[in-house]
Amino acid sequence: MITSIATLSPEECSPVPDAGLGTLTTERGNLPLESVEVTAAVSGLMADLEVVQGFHNPHDVALEATYVFPLPDRAAVTAFRMEADGRVIEGVLKERGQARADYDQAIAQGRRAAIAEEDRPDVFTIRVGNIVPGERVTVHLTLNQPLPYEDGAATFRFPLVVAPRYIPGTPLDGERAGDGWTPDTDAVPDASRITPPVLLPGFPNPVRLSLAVSVDPAGLELREIRSSLHAVLQEGGTIRLQPGERLDRDFILRLAFNASTSLAVVPDDENGEGTFTLTVVPEAAPAGARAKDVVLVLDRSGSMTGWKMVAARRAAARIVDTLTSRDRFAVLSFDTVVERPDGLGEGLCAASDRNRYRAVEHLARLEARGGTEMLAPLEQAAALLADSARDRVLVLVTDGQVGNEDQILKRTGSRLAGVRVHTVGIDRAVNAGFLGRLAGLGGGRCELVESEDRLDEAMEHIHRRIGAPLVTDLALHSDGLDLITETVGHVGSIYSGVPLTVLGRYRGAATGALTVRGRDAAGLPWERRVASATVDNPAVRAIWARGRLRTLEDRYAIGDRSLEAEIVETSLRYGVLCRFTAFVAVDTQVVAEGGPGHRVIQPVEPPSGWENPVAAAPMMLTSMAAPSAMPKPPMGPPGMAAPGSMPKFAASAIGGGLPQEAAAGGFDDRARMLPRPVPAPEPQGRPQEPPRELLAEELKRLRAAASLPAAERLCVLEDLGSRLAALVIYLGGHAELAALAEELRAGGDVDALWQRAVEVLEALVGTGGRRPFWKR
Template sequence: MNCCGLLTANKEPVPLKSVVVELQVRDHVATVVSTLNYENKEDKPLEAVFVFPLPGDAAVCHFSATIGQTQIVAEVKEKQEAREEYDDALSSGQQAFLLEESEQSPDIFSLSVGSLPPGESASIRLEYVTELAVQADDGLRFCLPAVLNPRYQPQASEGASVQVTSVPASLVPYSLSFSARVSSPRPVSKVESNCSLDPLQYLNTEQTQATVKLATGHKFDRDVEVLIYYKDAHQPTAVVEAGQASAKPGSLMGDPVVMLSLYPEFPQAVMSSVASCGEFVLLLDRSGSMDCSMNSKSDQTRIGSARDTLLLLLKSLPMGCYFNIYSFGSSYEHIFLKSVEYSQKTMEEALKKVERMGADLGGTEILKPLQHIYSQPCIPNQPRQVFVFTDGEVENTKKVINLVKKNSGSHRCFSFGIGEGASSALINGLAKEGGGHAQFITGADRMQPKVMQSLRFALQPVVVDISVTWDLPKGVSVTVLSSPITALFQGQRSLVYAQLSGKSSKAAEGCVTVKYSLAGHPSQNQLHFSLTPAQDTGLTVHRLAARTLIRSLEMEERESRREQDGGVKKKVVELSVQSGVSSVFTAFIAVNKGDGEAIKGPLVRRNVPTPGMVHHYSHARRQRSMATATFGSGGSSGGPSFDGNRSFACGRKQSGYMLTADTFGDGGRDDDFLSGARSARRSQQCSYMLTETGSNIFASDRSFCSFQSRPVKQPPTDPLLQLVSLQKASGCWVLDPALAAALGKTSEEVESTKPASVNQEVWATILALIWLHGFKMDAQEEWELLAMKAASWLRAQNAPCVTECVEAGNALLGCNVRKDALGL
């Protein structure tokens, strides 16, 4: 399968030669221009179809094609009309180009390049604008999705599935080049990426402008993630942008639009208190794709990292709260019939079950477990917090987000996208509509600090009674385009878009006030801003505002569809056409109506592959033995076994074909068992293909595949997780040989140095805290909450000689940690 030249996995030539991406970041808004260069090297005319991901909240605002010296700029039209125009153009021998958003998920687009004659080249230019999300460490995150994982379509779901052709990164037959230019009123302190970058180049002495680009030789095995850090990032800002001169005054594009970035600051006294109540519902993806590695250099699987994270989460929950753990694939399970009070007994019961969780539940049907969670009555005075962990390979994204929005009054939803190719539309949509916070774990990221950051948000007092009021000069009125703010967190940005109508003097100023109540304390933040429009913004703010309004109306349309009301859809189409921003009901269409001759001959369709996730298996293991298994034509979900060690389970019926695998009997890691498979094109009945590429195995729809093996020897436990696993629900540790081992000491050393007047649990807990502060400060975000719980438990004991204990503990462990640093 290591083919040469421009070939797909089916050995068909691919007309896409290269992708060039230019990113321009202004403060926290990004404009992205992608140029896709096509060339038909075949002897017949082609139609190239490329299904690819974009950020879920992107506003696609320009699409054009250049053939030779001719440039054709696409128009936005109602989707069915655009499709018919495209088909008509192809049938009459004209060249045409169609760009449309998937009806299932707003982060997947399909680009059709029609009637590319033999020997002809075409260059497609695609432009979109997007806001950059604020990360827990104040970095602004831009992600260029390169990996498009096949999306799992639930059984009996409506609508056609998105047809994705994907291959391993090593077989992607086109190149990617990526460059970025960053400018901001504040200095750019650094730019980081999960991919190799050339050094950052500053363009001025103030360091407010900089450029950076991907190092040469970038492989398509991951999304390109860029993190941008500014000095003094948390400054509220307002940008007023002038309307389009050619647009009608009073319309969205004709009037000025303001974009407010608000960073509410909460009183420190309130923020230092952590809630001791809440119902925490943890929802874990156990589909087959969770068996993939976290990244190409990691041995740890997504499901393994999720298990470690649940251990930390469960240890960090406050006494007095309630919790439950759901897991899902094609079906779903829950540990308790309903949420239970958090105690040593319930925590231990949950952890035992978490330890046994594998990526063995098949597909990715997230809707049903969410419906079950929302059907459970809320517990009085215990605010519900739902944590969703998924690699996001679902197809009914809009249905899931709609369900969360419908139940937004009863809970907050925190979402975590795991691994390359997680759906940004799903992860961001869950958090936005659920009033929570979204995090993405990609590349070498550790899941634990990001999840613990979200737990800190969940334990913050809930902000209520949020209102935004405007104070504008006489003659100027405001129409707010954004949905009302429903969630505020310390350090997190809230964006508000509004249309300004009427006239004001040049020096006029506006003021916006955000009022809210936090733990019974009424608070407010004010922002004064000039009404003079900013220059050279390229209608970016207008397009982002239009996108915000379009998404809101689309959600409304899904509600009104049940009432057979087409009015909302009509509004979306009008707004999309007027603003030139894509929507689910419209598409970009460009037709080359030049005087060239009609293109003759039957049109051949070529699907352009995207990079898909590769599951890595080690090749060099000893005690090799070959095993083969044949699937019978009537087989279904059960699979044959390989020497009793390994089975390959399949979620669809297939016609018979042979799968060959290397198996190893040396008790190595699960990922080491299967190192090669012969590729085979499935019959129409099966929707995926396995491909062997050197020592990698790639399944084009891994959602339907799950690999299972006999229990194997576990890798050594992380010392931090080893210590954390020994903590009791109350926050204390017990003095026993396991704790001594985790501290790197013998039982005798630990027991003989204990001050005589102190009980064993107090001594054990102080030792654990000293070890955390002395050796694991680099991972403080991960253990901070459980250490606070331990310190709180110690204070409640009123133990004598705490100072003596800290001194003795420092001497034993070779540390120099002060008592006040431990919270004592």
């Protein structure tokens, strides 16, 4: 069901010719977000950013607007403010539960307020309340971001869309944590906060996007600037997006220059402490490498459809081809099930020419299908590598679009100790935060591939990463600089083409040197001594704090619940937003007696490169249902094994005004991430009855589309067949539905297939059955 958030009469709306079914325009508009402006200043290997979001209330009652959006996963959010009616209200960073209480109280009292919260390292939510009719409000976020550097180039990446994520698990009872289209589950207790509604493809561009990046090499020799995915204009040292670009893919700049070994120290303004950042640029890799055990895990789920699956197959095949006869390997491809190449056995096999050929042959046949059940293959991979005495490597190739990141990290974190985990993210709106966290736990690297054009270049990097590191067993030794040991980041290993970067805190004088010691590939001692240089760059402290908070939060997610107080204290002390805190800006002026009369969650763009849905019938615009009356859709966006008729894209925002007191990310009202009881699973081998409401909606679509031309009806039937096939997998089997799905996907006489589908669905809708799982 498509629902509108606007209180408009039918004569106020008119379809746009050839713009796609369900696309609407109105004179007033109905989406609160008008503009997004990003201004970045790159200096060397760091960037300072300001993000400005403009909201407008087109309605005749006060509005609360919610926007779920991405930010760079390593960026530190250090300031927040709201501007409205000539007033500027600075945000204050508080413990998350307290910030929410302050926001809710202000909204109830009719005052303007805004709150910014982190739900994932790269997914954030802003709520702006009591925007009065016709008013425009802007919110400003200030960020500091490090730029990853390797093989002579730094990358500035700014994500612009939260892509739909696969949500596993059993729905939870009680109030939902957010207003998204997916219910919270035991595996993803904040699923409703990270699944905003998605615009139908063809919807007129609802948001004005402006993005400008000024580049200062900061003494480094800048050889080249390259842009990926977006059309840009260059004016001197500033690169701007061309007008008309949409928020549907990451913005990426690659800056080619030579980095250098350095130790920068940044004293605080007070307290006699400071922050350091150590960079060690490695030499070229020597010939030869040690034998290793490699497990390749490839995502072939529905979200990988199209160019991503092609790129993933090529990437996986290249990884297999890099192996030598001394190595052992295994290949696991997964969706809702895990598969291995025939003839390679259940364990690790020798990387002989014959076995590598079988693996590549298996990879070439893979097509996207099913759901993103990532936990099981990662656990199998950890088990395969558990007892190996060789270099152990796990390579994950995926778009990372899952919601149960914390569950995966908790279940696999300790088992991947000593395993170098490399993640290859393939998407134009990749889940970089999760892939970076997973690679970080395993001491590996994260490579992001946003287009087929970038694949060959990226695979060269991946090849080097899979090879043995140049230097291992690294340790940091201080000479005159008094390090605060517990604040120093993980030292890791040194790889060819990838500089080693370590951040930490020190006390006392900002003078001295650091020496990095380890062993090279031949087992001989290796060391580098780097003298300090004092610099004036406050961003270094914020970037260190962001990394420190991520480390603590990952340890918390794995199970160390004693870290809550330290996480909150670190966030508040250094003024950097995290999942346990929130920025809140509250006006003193009362503007809307009684609070907002309307609530809207801003829909997001479908990510560029994702398959467009085939509409089964013209979408209908209906009035807003009460939150309690809205159907709870199945857990998974299109192509992710969502078991049934969840609309693939929303023509407009799914509003609602659901209570915001519910916890986010497994947090209670004081922002504590609480363990959730896991309901007992359904007994294996006992298929469930298909949900009548879901099948009735499919039948309704068929009847509405009966007058379409034969070619369009055939597309409708094929689309229905794919959904029914996914439903059969979810139900644990259903002979009649499975047979119908196979017939529809195979094609044939349109009229006969149409009649067959109607008859089967009519019979099943009339037989009763259990309620859908999300309504039990």
